Amino acid sequence: MANTFELIASSTVGSGGASSIDFTSIPSTYTDLCLKVSTRHATGSPYLAVAFNGSSASFTYRYLEGSGAAASSGNGSANWSVAINPSSATASIFSNGEIYIPNYAGSTNKSFSADGVTENNGTTAYADLFASLWSNTAAINQITLSAVGGGNFVQYSTAYLYGVKNA
Amino acid sequence: MPNPTRIEINCETGVESIIELTDAEVAEMTYAAELAAEKKAEENAKAEADATAKAALLVKLGITADEAKLLLA
Numbered sequence: 046m047a048n049t050f051e052l053i054a055s056s057t058v059g060s061g062g063a064s065s066i067d068f069t070s071i072p073s074t075y076t077d078l079c080l081k082v083s084t085r086h087a088t089g090s091p092y093l094a095v096a097f098n099g100s101s102a103s104f105t106y107r108y109l110e111g112s113g114a115a116a117s118s119g120n121g122s123a124n125w126s127v128a129i130n131p132s133s134a135t136a137s138i139f140s141n142g143e144i145y146i147p148n149y150a151g152s153t154n155k156s157f158s159a160d161g162v163t164e165n166n167g168t169t170a171y172a173d174l175f176a177s178l179w180s181n182t183a184a185i186n187q188i189t190l191s192a193v194g195g196g197n198f199v200q201y202s203t204a205y206l207y208g209v210k211n212a
Numbered sequence: 213m214p215n216p217t218r219i220e221i222n223c224e225t226g227v228e229s230i231i232e233l234t235d236a237e238v239a240e241m242t243y244a245a246e247l248a249a250e251k252k253a254e255e256n257a258k259a260e261a262d263a264t265a266k267a268a269l270l271v272k273l274g275i276t277a278d279e280a281k282l283l284l285a
Contacts, residue, residue, distance in 0.1 A: 065218040066219045066221070068221050072224065123251065206223070
């Protein structure tokens, strides 16, 4: 049977911005989840923060990042993910990224991956790859996206949550 | 000034709600921001210390970074 993507829900940030986008009551009927995000931060230069089931604890990650001038890599214990277009980036340009969560409804720890790029009409823009783990065996039924360090996503930032069947 | 808002989408019903953060949530967000800034500063300091140690070791060995790469290849 062919793999299928189905849009579960989506959101576009309205005027005034929003500090987080929270998908709740996610059905457990899919194999995997895929989030597509297009975001820009109102004030700072942060990274995306991902929380599952309301928890931002027990997350670890390894990452690779290129800025156009340098490459870096590292690891950490936090719910950080790909970079968000900062307020200093060229006006009206948004970053984009994808977070893929396989076996989200299973009873093992949840590994997931993320890739993303910031966009900028300038010399510096970031490309990120994250391999992450949520050391929790609960089925994921809620995903919250926010910015590391707080602050708002600007108007027209979007998040689309897809369910993947038969992956 | 009103508190920032968050968006909540119930995937079962499709209902989207825009909810003003409570004072406690704003305080939690501020605390998280401070922790994130601290963590970032720690990471930057470690990266700087590692680079300094690496440069000092190269000087001690009397070789360049390219020569060190060659040795490890």
